[in-house]
Amino acid sequence: MASEIEFLGEAPGSHYSGDALLLADEEADDSVSVSGGSSTPTSQLLAGGVGSAGPDTDAVASALQAGDLEADRDDDDDDDDGAANPSSSSQPAATGGTAAATAASPARRPRLASTSLKEALRAEASVSSRSGASAANANAAASSATAGLAPAASSPASNNSASSTASDKPAPQAAHQSDSVVESAEDIPFNWAADEKHIFILSNAGKPIYSRYGSEDRLVTMMGVIQALVSFVQDKNDTLRSIIAGDYRFVFLSKGPIILVAVARTGESEMHLSSQLHIVYNQIISVLTHTQLTSIFEQRRNYDLRRMLAGTEKFFDSLITLVDSDPSFFLTAVRCLPLAPTIRNTIGQTLQQNRPADLLFAMMIAEKQLVTLVRPKKYPLHPSDLLLIFNLVNASTSFSAAESWIPLCLPKFNNRGFLHAHVSYLDADLETDADAPARSGSGRVCLLLITTNKDLFFVLSEFRKQILQSLQATQSMEAIQDALDRENYRIAHVDIAGLRHFIYKSKNTSQFTQPELEAPYTTPEERQRLFRQYQHVHSAIHSTARPLKIYFNNGSKEAMLGWITTNFELYATFGPLVTKSGAIAAVNRLLQWIKHEEDKLFILNAQVF
Amino acid sequence: MASGSPSGAAQQQQQQQQQQQQGGGRALEAKVVILGSQGVGKTSLVLRYVQGTYAADITSTIGASFMTRKMTVDRCQVRMQIWDTAGQERFRSMAPMYYRGANAALLVYDITDEQTFDDIKSWVKGERSNTSERPLDFEMPCSHCTLSSIPLLVAIELQHNVDSDIVLVLVGNKSDMASQRKVSGETAAIYAEEINALFFETSAKADSGRSRVFKSSLIAFCSHAQLFVLLLTNVL
Numbered sequence: 001m002a003s004e005i006e007f008l009g010e011a012p013g014s015h016y017s018g019d020a021l022l023l024a025d026e027e028a029d030d031s032v033s034v035s036g037g038s039s040t041p042t043s044q045l046l047a048g049g050v051g052s053a054g055p056d057t058d059a060v061a062s063a064l065q066a067g068d069l070e071a072d073r074d075d076d077d078d079d080d081d082g083a084a085n086p087s088s089s090s091q092p093a094a095t096g097g098t099a100a101a102t103a104a105s106p107a108r109r110p111r112l113a114s115t116s117l118k119e120a121l122r123a124e125a126s127v128s129s130r131s132g133a134s135a136a137n138a139n140a141a142a143s144s145a146t147a148g149l150a151p152a153a154s155s156p157a158s159n160n161s162a163s164s165t166a167s168d169k170p171a172p173q174a175a176h177q178s179d180s181v182v183e184s185a186e187d188i189p190f191n192w193a194a195d196e197k198h199i200f201i202l203s204n205a206g207k208p209i210y211s212r213y214g215s216e217d218r219l220v221t222m223m224g225v226i227q228a229l230v231s232f233v234q235d236k237n238d239t240l241r242s243i244i245a246g247d248y249r250f251v252f253l254s255k256g257p258i259i260l261v262a263v264a265r266t267g268e269s270e271m272h273l274s275s276q277l278h279i280v281y282n283q284i285i286s287v288l289t290h291t292q293l294t295s296i297f298e299q300r301r302n303y304d305l306r307r308m309l310a311g312t313e314k315f316f317d318s319l320i321t322l323v324d325s326d327p328s329f330f331l332t333a334v335r336c337l338p339l340a341p342t343i344r345n346t347i348g349q350t351l352q353q354n355r356p357a358d359l360l361f362a363m364m365i366a367e368k369q370l371v372t373l374v375r376p377k378k379y380p381l382h383p384s385d386l387l388l389i390f391n392l393v394n395a396s397t398s399f400s401a402a403e404s405w406i407p408l409c410l411p412k413f414n415n416r417g418f419l420h421a422h423v424s425y426l427d428a429d430l431e432t433d434a435d436a437p438a439r440s441g442s443g444r445v446c447l448l449l450i451t452t453n454k455d456l457f458f459v460l461s462e463f464r465k466q467i468l469q470s471l472q473a474t475q476s477m478e479a480i481q482d483a484l485d486r487e488n489y490r491i492a493h494v495d496i497a498g499l500r501h502f503i504y505k506s507k508n509t510s511q512f513t514q515p516e517l518e519a520p521y522t523t524p525e526e527r528q529r530l531f532r533q534y535q536h537v538h539s540a541i542h543s544t545a546r547p548l549k550i551y552f553n554n555g556s557k558e559a560m561l562g563w564i565t566t567n568f569e570l571y572a573t574f575g576p577l578v579t580k581s582g583a584i585a586a587v588n589r590l591l592q593w594i595k596h597e598e599d600k601l602f603i604l605n606a607q608v609f
Numbered sequence: 610m611a612s613g614s615p616s617g618a619a620q621q622q623q624q625q626q627q628q629q630q631q632g633g634g635r636a637l638e639a640k641v642v643i644l645g646s647q648g649v650g651k652t653s654l655v656l657r658y659v660q661g662t663y664a665a666d667i668t669s670t671i672g673a674s675f676m677t678r679k680m681t682v683d684r685c686q687v688r689m690q691i692w693d694t695a696g697q698e699r700f701r702s703m704a705p706m707y708y709r710g711a712n713a714a715l716l717v718y719d720i721t722d723e724q725t726f727d728d729i730k731s732w733v734k735g736e737r738s739n740t741s742e743r744p745l746d747f748e749m750p751c752s753h754c755t756l757s758s759i760p761l762l763v764a765i766e767l768q769h770n771v772d773s774d775i776v777l778v779l780v781g782n783k784s785d786m787a788s789q790r791k792v793s794g795e796t797a798a799i800y801a802e803e804i805n806a807l808f809f810e811t812s813a814k815a816d817s818g819r820s821r822v823f824k825s826s827l828i829a830f831c832s833h834a835q836l837f838v839l840l841l842t843n844v845l
Contacts, residue, residue, distance in 0.1 A: 288699070310697045311647055311669030397667045398674060401656060402693065406672035407703070420672075454706070457675070 197264040199280060199320050202227060203297065204257050209305045210313070212320055216306070226252075230259050242270045253277040257297035258284070258305070267532060269539035272330055276323045279384065282411040283319055286388050287312050290415035318395035319388075325531060326368070330538055331569070332383050333505045333512040334390070337369040338489065341599045343479045348372045348607035350470045355609070356463055358453040360419065364426070365393055365446045366484055370511075370603065377608040382412035383510040389421075393446050399423045400443055403464070405457045408450070422449040422460040426468055426477065445480055491515045494593050496586045500558065502572040503534060504594055506602055513594070513601045520557075530558075534571050537562040541569070552580050561587060639689045642708040644732050645717035646725040647696030650782040653813035654717060655693045663814050670695040673707055704732075713776040718797075720781040720810065721789040726797065729779065733804050777806035785812040 192198070192213070200219065201210040206227035208216035216223075230252055233240040243250040247265040251273040254260075260277040284293065288308060296303050323329040339347075351362040351374040361381055364371035368390050375381055388410070393399065407418040425443025447467065449460045471477045491501060494515065501521065505512040521530050533555075541548045541562045551562035559574040561583045572590065574583050598604065643651045652670050657663055659676050674693040692707040694700065708714055716732060718725040779801040781792060794810060801808035 308699050310699075311671075311695070314668050392671075395668065396671070397664070398652060398670050401660060402674035402676045404670075404672060404674045407700075461675070 196266050197262065197320075197324065199277070199316075200226065200261045200263070201280070201284070202259050202261075203301075203303070203305060204231070204254075204259060205302050207302065207304055209258065209309065210316055212317065226259060226261055230254055241274070249273060251277065253281065255281050256290075256294055257301075258293075266324075268535055271539050271542065271544075272535055275330065276320070279323060279329060279387075280316065280319060282384060282388060283312075283316060283391075284309070285411040285415050286392075286409045287315075289409040289417060290411070291417070315391060315395050319391045322391060322394075325528070327503050327512065327514065327531070327534060328368075328383075328387055328390070330535055331503070331505050331512050332387075333510045334383055334386050335369050335513065336511055336601065336603050337366050337371045337480070337483050338600050339371065339479065339483050341604075343476060344372055344603065345607075346474050347471065347476050347480075348374055350467055350474070350476065352607065352609055353470070354463070354466065356451070356456060356459045358451045358456055359449060359460070359463075360452060361448070361450040363389075363448050363450075364480075365390060365448065366444055366480060368394055371445070371480060372603065372607060374607045374609065379413070380606075381410070385410040385412045389448065393423070393448070399446065400425055400428055403457075403461055407454075418454075419450050419452055420454050420456065422451075422457060422464065423447070424464055426464075426471065427481070444484055445477070488516045491518060494590060496589050496593075498574050498578045498582065499586050499590065500573045500575060501530070502570065502590060504571075504590075505569040506598075507567055507569065509602055509604065509606075511602045530573065533558070533560055533573070536560075537571055538569075552583060554578070554580075559583060563587060639687055639713070640692070640711045641689060641713045641715065642692040642694065642711040643715045643717060644694055644704065644708065644729075645696055645715075645780075646719075646722075646728040649696065649717045649719040649722070649725045650813050651696065651715075651717050652693055654715075654780070654782060654811065655691055657813040659691070665814070669697065672700060672703065713778060715778045715780050716806065717780045717782050718792065719783050720792050720797075721783055721786050723791045726781075726792045726800075730800075733777065777804060779804070779806040779808045781808075781810040783812060783814070784810040785814050 195213050197212070199210070199212045200208075200223065202208050202223045204227070206220075206224050208219050208223045210216065211219055230240050234254065239254065240252045242252065249262075249264055249268070249270065251262045251264075251270055252259065253274060258281070260281055262273040262277055264273055288296075292308075296305070296308065328334055347364065351364070351372065355362065355374075360379065361373065361375050363373040363386075370386070373381065373386075389408075392408070398404065402424070404421075404423040406421050406423060408421045409415060409418050413419070424447055426445045426447050428443030447464060449463065451460065468477075491499060501515060501517060503512055503514045517527055517530070521527050537551050537553070537560050540551050541564050548562070549564055551560070553560050554576060556576060558576055559578045561570075561572045561574065563570045563572075568591075570587060570591070572583070572587055574586070578586075594601070643655060645651050647669060652667055652674070653663060655674075655676060656667075659678050670693060672695055676691045676693065678689045678691065679687070692711070694704055694707050716729045718729050779797060781794070781797050797810075798808050
């Protein structure tokens with residue numbers, strides 16, 4: 001597919017402006033409602049610079065024509081979802097074809113996507129590509145990509161930011177009949193540039209699956225362009241990995257039948273954005289299994305996957321929000337609830353005693369912290385699987401009032417099949433009595449009992465009662481509640497002058513610990529900024545091109561230190577006046593403190609059976 | 610039935626119930642399964658019933674949720690087991706796991722969405738064929754059913770093999786959004802009659818302060834279901 005993508009009429013000297021994401025022609029909106037039957041390009045997207053951009057950017061340069069993508073469309077398959085989205089009915093070809101774009105210079109760029117921001121701001125695009133042979137092609141694609149993507153991405157935004165025609169914009173036709181996605185904010189104009197990070201998921205056929213913001217139905221144009229880009233580069237036996245345009249970084253991940261794209265101006269590295277896309281992909285697998293995902297698209301390439309993922313949007317939203325604030329995800333490690341080791345052992349034993357034969361994993365989670373995990377000796381549980389479970393428990397409101405019995409795929413454990421999880425809160429009142437006054441109060445301590453046997457619900461339900469009784473008898477529940485009521489430890493407990501905050505990951509156990517954030521990191525903005533600093537240090541240390549052992553940077557607001565050994569990763573924040581040697585001395589004292597506390601902060605001995 | 614309690618006059622009933630609660634009576638199990646398309650308000654309905662709460666912003670049920678509620682009806686302790694299933698297409702294949710062995714099935718649709726009503730029809734088709742070979746050949750009252758008609762209904766039901774027959778209750782939810790109604794009460798009532806189901810319209814959202822009508826219909830629905838299930842399970 002996509003064998004004949006042509007570039008028509010590249011206008012010489014035309015420049016693509018990095019801030020074109022803010023701008024779009026009003027016609028961009030029309031292209032969303034192009035009628036389903038027509039594959040003739042009916043509108044052109046103009047990537048025009050307004051204001052500072054000057055005369056350079058007026059030119060409409062090249063049209064990306066993807067006529068052959070038509071092959072993807074199967075009229076029979078369209079019947080069911082076509083009814084749902086009349087305007088969006090899978091026209092990757094048509095929409096891709098309508099994207100006319102200004103092209104940047106097709107000159108060769110360095111292979112690594114390390115184009116400096118300065119360079120990028122001069123409105124050039126660079127692509128990182130796996131093989132040098134087709135780098136030029138990839139560059140060409142990328143050039144029009146940035147130009148093509150940007151106006152498409154900004155089309156709904158135009159109502160707010162640039163276009164004066166917001167009021168007479170035709171309402172999208174797709175909204176009302178769509179039964180798979182309820183989109184209440186359908187008609188509200190959307191400001192794309194207001195959000196720092198966008199995540200899009202689409203099928204290889206160009207069908208929208210998920211968008212973090214806005215309605216997927218209004219994104220068909222852009223989805224078409226993304227699909228054309230990815231398949232164009234794939235056609236050259238190469239892989240499109242990332243594009244830089246202005247402050248924005250576009251990162252692509254093509255996984256089997258689906259394509260995931262992150263568009264961010266957060267300053268995060270390609271490595272981090274790409275790993276976030278992997279996490280999102282794993283979330284899809286955990287809902288569907290890899291087997292089911294593959295077979296759905298083998299049977300019908302044009303399938304609207306939103307039907308299968310219905311009801312899970314919240315888990316994607318919450319996951320994408322979490323990766324921007326929780327270090328668990330870039331560290332691939334979990335945080336444990338600080339508990340005395342004796343109590344943790346008692347709880348672990350409770351989960352093992354008289355366990356049903358088919359029990360695979362048993363775990364307790366409290367407020368995104370692991371209390372304990374019990375597993376068979378030969379089946380470790382990968383931290384990224386555990387993080388998906390954390391997100392599931394954290395984002396769902398429906399576990400609190402009942403015992404839930406859910407099918408769940410843990411992608412790293414086995415991406416081909418479902419496990420079954422019995423999920424309940426131990427401190428919630430599950431058995432209500434009509435004759436007694438209702439007690440309320442949602443639980444905090446979540447118990448998950450995971451098995452391969454789908455008929456084990458009532459056995460596990462009995463096991464849960466037994467666990468609860470035993471926990472109450474040993475006063476473990478109170479201990480957990482106390483630990484939850486107690487604040488996380490503060491940096492003052494560590495008592496090292498100049499040290500403001502740290503993150504310590506124990507590599508053997510894939511667990512990490514961090515104190516509460518304190519002044520000056522009290523506002524959401526400052527916390528977010530510090531989080532990005534940590535991400536930056538993490539990606540500098542883990543850079544594949546030039547991995548580091550120790551990183552130290554003395555910035556204007558704080559000094560950051562990163563240190564990686566075979567046993568741990570340590571990231572520490574100091575006041576800006578600290579010297580390098582002072583920081584290293586402090587970190588050595590910190591390591592002693594952690595060593596002293598580690599049996600409380602970490603689960604050092606896995607409970608296995 | 611209800612051995613262990615002294616039989617008494619109606620005025621002593623309350624006292625007897627208290628004795629029952631103190632362990633005198635036989636606890637009965639009643640299994641109820643809630644079916645219907647996604648977003649019709651199955652979980653809200655159950656939460657309203659079990660906890661007496663309503664939250665506008667609840668996440669979709671994954672798989673199924675299991676809840677129990679104890680109550681005392683007519684000197685008998687009943688433990689109602691409720692399976693609240695997920696409405697999404699991908700969980701459809703799991704549904705038989707939950708309605709197998711159920712005493713009653715609540716078929717919930719959204720009165721503002723005709724598709725969800727049509728979906729009920731496919732549920733019923735699948736359900737009857739999976740659980741009971743014998744078609745039901747007796748008349749069941751539907752929306753006009755009153756408390757007094759229930760014993761009769763159950764008497765008829767009992768002539769059949771109760772184990773394999775599910776009592777169906779058709780529930781049109783979101784009746785507080787009557788202005789956007791797409792499925793008329795009459796249509797639903799006729800269909801309920803066709804499939805021998807009870808029929809109610811409810812609102813899990815509306816509370817007593819704002820619209821007593823919906824609340825009372827909810828109460829009516831609950832008390833019907835309670836009695837119904839009770840009488841069924843009494844004999845099991």
